[in-house]
Amino acid sequence: MNANSVLSCIRALAPEAFAADWDNSRVQIRGERDEIKKLAVALDPTPALMGDCLAWGADLVLTHHPLYFKPQAPTAPGQHLDVLRLFLSAGAWLYAAHTSLDCRPEGPAFWLGRALGLENCATIEPCATFPAREVFFQAPARFTECEARPLLDTPGVHALSQSAAGEVRVVADENAWPQVAEELSRVFAGKSIDYYVRRLESPVASVGFGQVGDLPQALPFEAFAALLEGALFGVQQPCAITPRALSSGGGPKGLAWSECGPAAGSIRRVAYTTGSGGSLIPAAFAAGADVFICGDVKHHAAMETPGLVLDVGHFILEEEMMRLFSQELQASLGHAAEVRFFAGRSPFRFRVLA
Template identity: 70%
Template sequence: MNVQKALSVVRSLAPEAFAADWDNSRVQISGTRAEVAKLAVTLDPLPPVMAEALGWGADLVVTHHPLYLKPQPPTQSGQYLDVLRQFMAAGAWLYTAHTSLDCRPDGPAFWLGRALGLKDCASIENVQNLPAREVFFQAPARITEREARPLSEAPGVIAVSQSASGEMRVICEEQAWPDIAERLVGIFGKRPEFLVRRLEEPTRSVGFGQVGELPKALACEDFAKALEKALFSVQKPFPGGPRGVAWAECGPRPETIRRVAYTTGSGASLIPAAFAAAADVFICGDVKHHPAQEAPGLVFDVGHFILEEEMMRLFAGELGPALPGVEVRFFAGKSPFGYRVLA
């Protein structure tokens, strides 16, 4: 598959429009290869993992964490320069889907909510509201029902119609328009002259984290066991120790838990917003000492790694069917933390 086509598929599943303004969710290293036969997916662009992926023959590597957030000169020894040398020698591409993936509604970042059976979910903190696009064009032929159905069911499409005179009208989410335009060219065999305008309504809100309701209220310990079960299914054994899950707990325990908030990766900054959304518990990673002291409710710090490692494994599972003819492989990472288990 052409590398730009492969990148457009990745972008359709992690729209760059969803990314936070401080982030670097985009191509990190432009390669020289024109085609993608093998695509690797992993959490971190660490030199050993990149060496494994490139040794497998990856033409394109997709990570969650960026190689860099701000441009930097390749003058200092370290992981950045090591990875840059690896990719420049191989001619491969490196792409990052960071907050663009974190904020995709119903995406793999929200796997824990699905594992816990949360309902009536909403973002903890909105990042932005994205307008829709309304597209008009004169179609060269009538669109058949067989062609219209997959178009109307495509991700991001809100409405599709065609008048008796052949004029078509498509309303879609803004970030979906490039993919919809390609679909229309495929249907009609040539690119029509599109008239495109932004709509103030409807808009799509995207943001960090999620808060939702359990099917029924649980005692704290029963919820902890349910969470342990969800995490246990994806957690690796502790280095040199037994299988299991470890987390840190802070804040006052409620009698029961019904409303659950969580986010992948770091989450201490979202503690106030999570409890402002009436959460009974907040699950995240990387909580520091002072935010823990000030937590107004129960917080489980289950670690940065476990939530995002599973997210990227699921993302690889999405990319496989979306990239026909491309071999997609997930490369497992390793948490930088180990745990000493005391008797």
């Protein structure tokens, strides 16, 4: 499959417009290969893991974490330079879908909420808004019902009409417009169209970090902890995870979660985010959460939290997210390219002391 087509597919599932302004969700290393037959998906762009992806024959590697946030000169020894050497010698592409994936509504970043069966879900911290667009143009020909139906069924399209004089009016979410424009180009066989576009005050779509929602019924904390353990450690990952197996050895065996904040007797409203989440603690409890699940909570955030926080680790939340994303990419690409998820390795291990 053409490299630009594969990148378009990735961007449709993790729109770069959703990314935070401090982030680097985009092409990290431009490859030389025009055709993508193998797409590797992984969490971290570590030299060892990237070496495995390229040894498999990946033409393009997609990671969650970027290789860099700010441009770096390839002058200092370390992982950045090692990864550059691997990709430049192989001629392969490296792409990062970071906060562009974290913020996609209903995307794989929200897998935990689905696993817990949360209802009435809402975003914890909106980070970007996208006003709808109203688009007018004079169509080269009249729409048929068969041509109009795919446009009306496109997610984010609110209205579509054509006047007797042939003027077409489309109301669509801003992030849906590129797909709509591509479909219109197909319908009118690539004929030149002059669009007149204006932004509307309403409706406005928003995306953001984390999610809060309600369990079907309140649970005592220990029952909720058992439910969460099943959701976290029961996922079918290639790196076999065994709950409660704490050891000083490496790999995914070393698993535990830490708890901070006041204890909760029962849990009904649950907030969570994949990856780091300390900065979202105030917003999570302002949204009425009884518990907040995340990774990488720092000391002072733990000291000041107004509610119960479970730090289950950055790795396990995002590793599962990327495994699910690889499946979504394969479904989207079909037989045009082979997608393979490469399991990572948590940088943490635990030692049990007397």
